[in-house]
Amino acid sequence: MRGRYRTIRRIAGCALGVFAFPAAAAAADTGTVSGKVEAELVSAVRLNDGDTRLARATIKPSIRWRNSQNWQSDVSARLEISDDQSELGTTGTFSDLSQPLLRSGNVRLEIDKATQTYRGDGLSVTLGKQTVAWGILDGLQVTDRFDAVRRRDAVFTDPRPERIARWGARVKLTSDDTEVDLAAMLDASVNQLPSAGGTFSPLATRARGGIPAGAATPPLRVSSRNAALDDATVGARFSRGFSGTTLSLVAISGPDTDPVFRLTAADGLPEVQLDYPRRTLLGGTIERSAGSQVWRAEVAIIPDQVVNSLTQAPLSSAEQTRVLAGVGLDWSAPNDIFVNAQLGVDHVSEGNEQLVRPPSDVIATLRVQKSLLNERLWLRGELISILSDGDGTLRPWADWRVTDTATVSAGADLIWGTKEGLIGQFRDQSRGWVRLKLSL
Numbered sequence: 233m234r235g236r237y238r239t240i241r242r243i244a245g246c247a248l249g250v251f252a253f254p255a256a257a258a259a260a261d262t263g264t265v266s267g268k269v270e271a272e273l274v275s276a277v278r279l280n281d282g283d284t285r286l287a288r289a290t291i292k293p294s295i296r297w298r299n300s301q302n303w304q305s306d307v308s309a310r311l312e313i314s315d316d317q318s319e320l321g322t323t324g325t326f327s328d329l330s331q332p333l334l335r336s337g338n339v340r341l342e343i344d345k346a347t348q349t350y351r352g353d354g355l356s357v358t359l360g361k362q363t364v365a366w367g368i369l370d371g372l373q374v375t376d377r378f379d380a381v382r383r384r385d386a387v388f389t390d391p392r393p394e395r396i397a398r399w400g401a402r403v404k405l406t407s408d409d410t411e412v413d414l415a416a417m418l419d420a421s422v423n424q425l426p427s428a429g430g431t432f433s434p435l436a437t438r439a440r441g442g443i444p445a446g447a448a449t450p451p452l453r454v455s456s457r458n459a460a461l462d463d464a465t466v467g468a469r470f471s472r473g474f475s476g477t478t479l480s481l482v483a484i485s486g487p488d489t490d491p492v493f494r495l496t497a498a499d500g501l502p503e504v505q506l507d508y509p510r511r512t513l514l515g516g517t518i519e520r521s522a523g524s525q526v527w528r529a530e531v532a533i534i535p536d537q538v539v540n541s542l543t544q545a546p547l548s549s550a551e552q553t554r555v556l557a558g559v560g561l562d563w564s565a566p567n568d569i570f571v572n573a574q575l576g577v578d579h580v581s582e583g584n585e586q587l588v589r590p591p592s593d594v595i596a597t598l599r600v601q602k603s604l605l606n607e608r609l610w611l612r613g614e615l616i617s618i619l620s621d622g623d624g625t626l627r628p629w630a631d632w633r634v635t636d637t638a639t640v641s642a643g644a645d646l647i648w649g650t651k652e653g654l655i656g657q658f659r660d661q662s663r664g665w666v667r668l669k670l671s672l
Contacts, residue, residue: 441493623649
């Protein structure tokens with residue numbers, strides 16, 4: 233209990249520090265204050281037995297304050313309630329600063345965003361809890377590997393990835409068609425994992441560091457996430473546009489947001505530690521518009537990627553070179569049809585080690601959507617296929633805008649493949665779902 237109060241005091245201290253200056257400025261300038269509340273209720277039923285696999289409510293109140301001195305404050309919170317706490321995901325991968333303010337059974341309350349931004353002539357400075365989106369592909373993370381993301385629902389989120397804000401600073405410098413974007417997060421939080429027993433708790437050997445599917449897993453422990461300086465994430469992005477084309481170069485250094493499994497011992501008993509070693513990413517992107525089409529491409533290299541390997545020693549790991557690449561097309565087709573198609577490759581050199589994962593993953597995505605009835609009804613569909621595994625998911629759904637503030641959606645996540653596939657490991661979790669979104 234004492235540790236919980238200490239965490240709350242730390243977060244409150246950070247928030248007060250971030251907002252101290254604009255609060256003082258508000259005494260001289262009333263400014264403009266606006267707020268809204270977004271709510272989402274979603275329920276999912278497993279198709280093979282009718283079992284309810286998800287019933288979760290998310291409420292996100294937010295407030296924005298602007299004044300005439302180029303300052304803007306943004307604060308939002310996230311309240312989540314679920315009928316099964318396993319569907320809320322783990323919190324052991326968060327730093328003390330990012331731990332939920334309230335965590336009681338099936339209820340969690342956390343700060344979703346808390347920023348203070350200054351915007352001047354060609355300069356933007358943002359302090360506080362924030363996200364940094366640097367990729368240009370839709371859901372395929374190539375250069376877009378600065379942020380931690382929520383993995384509790386695997387790939388079955390919209391939009392994807394679902395980013396997790398962290399405490400830090402960001403500076404943008406712009407001049408004509410050139411932008412320099414610098415970011416540093418002194419918050420060692422990493423990807424939120426599914427809880428044990430959750431719908432999308434990992435089953436495949438590759439997702440368990442080499443522990444075979446179905447085998448008993450020793451107790452899991454996450455390496456400390458409170459080394460603010462040692463585990464800081466820093467990065468820079470330089471971009472320039474010309475003649476309908478935008479080029480960018482990206483560099484990121486920080487702890488990998490996906491874990492490496494290591495075998496340790498506690499009190500003489502075996503224990504698995506989820507470690508997040510540092511890695512460096514160097515990459516580039518190109519985006520070009522051509523009439524009704526937008527073409528995108530990304531490539532990145534991680535020369536020091538640590539991955540689990542298969543040796544005589546259990547849960548071994550090795551440092552290898554990882555190369556990621558992807559291309560995508562957005563097409564505004566006739567009859568108000570929008571098409572997004574992408575192809576990505578994730579390759580890790582084996583060297584002298586046999587890896588837990590395949591050397592290459594080849595991923596294809598296709599998304600099609602069409603609006604009807606003056607954009608009150610949207611029909612959507614997404615196909616995600618792991619071509620190298622032969623597994624994937626088909627996700628048809630429809631959104632009905634009942635009013636300007638309420639949208640009802642219904643759809644299905646149809647999954648196929650083997651138990652060892654990236655997506656096929658969840659083949660028994662094919663489901664139908666309904667969702668209500670409110671914005672007030």
